[in-house]
Amino acid sequence: MISRSIFLLLLLCSSSLASLTLKVFNFRGYGLRDDPVGPADAYIRLRFSTIHTGLTRVQPNTANPVWKDRFEYGSAKLGQQVILQVFDQASGYDPQLGYCSVYVKSGSHSVSCKLSTGGRLDYMYSLM
Numbered sequence: 001m002i003s004r005s006i007f008l009l010l011l012l013c014s015s016s017l018a019s020l021t022l023k024v025f026n027f028r029g030y031g032l033r034d035d036p037v038g039p040a041d042a043y044i045r046l047r048f049s050t051i052h053t054g055l056t057r058v059q060p061n062t063a064n065p066v067w068k069d070r071f072e073y074g075s076a077k078l079g080q081q082v083i084l085q086v087f088d089q090a091s092g093y094d095p096q097l098g099y100c101s102v103y104v105k106s107g108s109h110s111v112s113c114k115l116s117t118g119g120r121l122d123y124m125y126s127l128m
């Protein structure tokens, strides 16, 4: 009886500590704010935990960018935070168009996030 409880406890611990693979992809912006000379030149900075970061390519002169970039991390845990910041590339300082934050859950998810300067960012992630 006792050994069975210990076994279940070990099983529970190992499953909650197990490393999962996080994939973040299918980024699309809608109605992004214009810059002073025309449509935005937007890119995304992704932050996952304190050590993993990623940058998408810049999609020039469009309020509705589609990014083909994909990010994959092999040491993800349930409930970790992913932050996506959308920037408009400019000469010098790149203004932030908004940011999205999610605490990852297992499975595949579509996320739609409203940006503080207008428009929105849609993306998908999977944690398996």
Ligand SMILES: [Ca+2]
Pocket (backbone or CB within 6 Å): 035, 037, 038, 039, 040, 041, 060, 061
């Ligand atoms: Ca522009």
